[in-house]
Amino acid sequence: MAGTTARVDLDGNTISPMTICMIGAGGFIGSHLCEKLMSETPHTVLAVDVYNDKIKHLLEPDSLPWSGRIQFHRLNIKNDSRLEGLIKCSDLTINLAAICTPADYNTRPLDTIYSNFIDALPVVKYCSENSKRLIHFSTCEVYGKTIGSYLPKDSPLRQDPAYYILKEDTSPCIFGSVEKQRWSYACAKQLIERLIYAEGAENGLEFTIVRPFNWIGPRMDFIPGIDGPSEGVPRVLACFSNNLLRREPLKLVDGGESQRTFIYIKDAIEAVFLMIENPARASGHIFNVGNPNNEVTVRQLAEMMTQVYSKVSGEDAIESPTIDVSSKEFYGEGYDDSDKRIPDMTIINKQLGWNPKTSLWDLLESTLTYQHRTYAEAIKQAIAKPSAN
Ligand SMILES: NC(=O)c1ccc[n+]([C@@H]2O[C@H](COP(=O)([O-])OP(=O)(O)OC[C@H]3O[C@@H](n4cnc5c(N)ncnc54)[C@H](O)[C@@H]3O)[C@@H](O)[C@H]2O)c1
Numbered sequence: 001m002a003g004t005t006a007r008v009d010l011d012g013n014t015i016s017p018m019t020i021c022m023i024g025a026g027g028f029i030g031s032h033l034c035e036k037l038m039s040e041t042p043h044t045v046l047a048v049d050v051y052n053d054k055i056k057h058l059l060e061p062d063s064l065p066w067s068g069r070i071q072f073h074r075l076n077i078k079n080d081s082r083l084e085g086l087i088k089c090s091d092l093t094i095n096l097a098a099i100c101t102p103a104d105y106n107t108r109p110l111d112t113i114y115s116n117f118i119d120a121l122p123v124v125k126y127c128s129e130n131s132k133r134l135i136h137f138s139t140c141e142v143y144g145k146t147i148g149s150y151l152p153k154d155s156p157l158r159q160d161p162a163y164y165i166l167k168e169d170t171s172p173c174i175f176g177s178v179e180k181q182r183w184s185y186a187c188a189k190q191l192i193e194r195l196i197y198a199e200g201a202e203n204g205l206e207f208t209i210v211r212p213f214n215w216i217g218p219r220m221d222f223i224p225g226i227d228g229p230s231e232g233v234p235r236v237l238a239c240f241s242n243n244l245l246r247r248e249p250l251k252l253v254d255g256g257e258s259q260r261t262f263i264y265i266k267d268a269i270e271a272v273f274l275m276i277e278n279p280a281r282a283s284g285h286i287f288n289v290g291n292p293n294n295e296v297t298v299r300q301l302a303e304m305m306t307q308v309y310s311k312v313s314g315e316d317a318i319e320s321p322t323i324d325v326s327s328k329e330f331y332g333e334g335y336d337d338s339d340k341r342i343p344d345m346t347i348i349n350k351q352l353g354w355n356p357k358t359s360l361w362d363l364l365e366s367t368l369t370y371q372h373r374t375y376a377e378a379i380k381q382a383i384a385k386p387s388a389n
């Protein structure tokens, strides 16, 4: 129960209750962070977002054991003067706010760049000017493509980890050309990382940068036509879940050859907790947070999700479970892709002693159980009366 036993950090020091200004608290990662902060710690959260659907269960009713330790502030950080006040009265700011779905990067590049760079600037400035600690969410996409992707297909060097493992302090950031607007997001994230790093170096900002590697789990994005726009394209977990729920083939972009490592949101949140509660070990660092053991191609992910969904729903898979689509057809002009993403874990192991635990099969089983329980009935109803929706 929160607050009944004293929490200690990794060095055995008692952790005092703190106030955290969490921007983007109403999103996928924010909702899991808030949930754990409420149930396991005595910390207070000032939850900032334009939406609160994913944290409603933490805000109401007033009789919840943590009521009084979480306040929702509905504000858009683009244009709201209340932001500085909230940062000033907090011990720590965590910035999660961003446009972060690939379907937007090449179709809404301006919004993407403003959201990931311009809108984050005041947050950095207020933290720096008021000597407040900042945990900023960047992305594994800042690495872009691997060095190995530029080698000939049959080069034995492609098997050498030196050509594909992504290390915070040595790997380069390799993006496609400017016409490939997919990289608008990665480039904006890279520039805000550099700005934060420079604020640390020149003005003493106490910061931590997190580079998430495909965190997935319940409440990620939306199911088109159910709790998001019918024409919307969420990230791959929600796209494939939507296809499985509707008994449609899963769409493999450009053959589904790209590789990803997926990590269970609950494992990843443990890492963020260690950063929150161990500032002396986390400050000044950039951390990869991913699960190097859970690597698959997108095609393998589709196959595994199909098998797991059959198990949790009790329904047989459809006859042709996948279909190939071109990236142009699926995402439009200007799409490009990261080929392979395996995080190096040396820095986070050394500083925080953290390791992920959950296998891909297990995390898909619990996530798809959630998807089925949450959406199967709504989808059935939507399919039964399509024109009424
Ligand atoms: N989920 C992942 O695997 C992943 C991977 C890499 C990076 N990230 C980064 O982590 C962060 C959080 O990601 P997520 O998966 O929770 O995304 P999300 O879209 O679920 O959450 C982002 C939240 O920020 C809010 N927001 C956006 N602009 C805002 C504004 N101007 N004012 C107020 N609120 C605003 C949104 O309403 C949303 O609730 C992002 O910065 C993202 O780039 C996530």
Ligand SMILES: O=c1ccn([C@@H]2O[C@H](COP(=O)(O)OP(=O)(O)O[C@H]3OC[C@@H](O)[C@H](O)[C@H]3O)[C@@H](O)[C@H]2O)c(=O)[nH]1
Residues within 6 Å of the ligand: 100, 101, 102, 138, 139, 140, 141, 212, 213, 214, 234, 235, 236, 237, 239, 240, 250, 251, 252, 253, 254, 256, 258, 260, 298, 337, 338
């Ligand atoms: O229906 C689909 C959806 C996606 N895909 C493919 O699946 C892969 C993963 O797609 P995701 O939508 O999860 O997004 P990506 O992994 O490319 O990028 C993500 O990475 C880290 C974060 O910064 C962001 O959350 C997002 O940019 C891509 O290769 C994509 O082309 C499909 O083949 N079919």
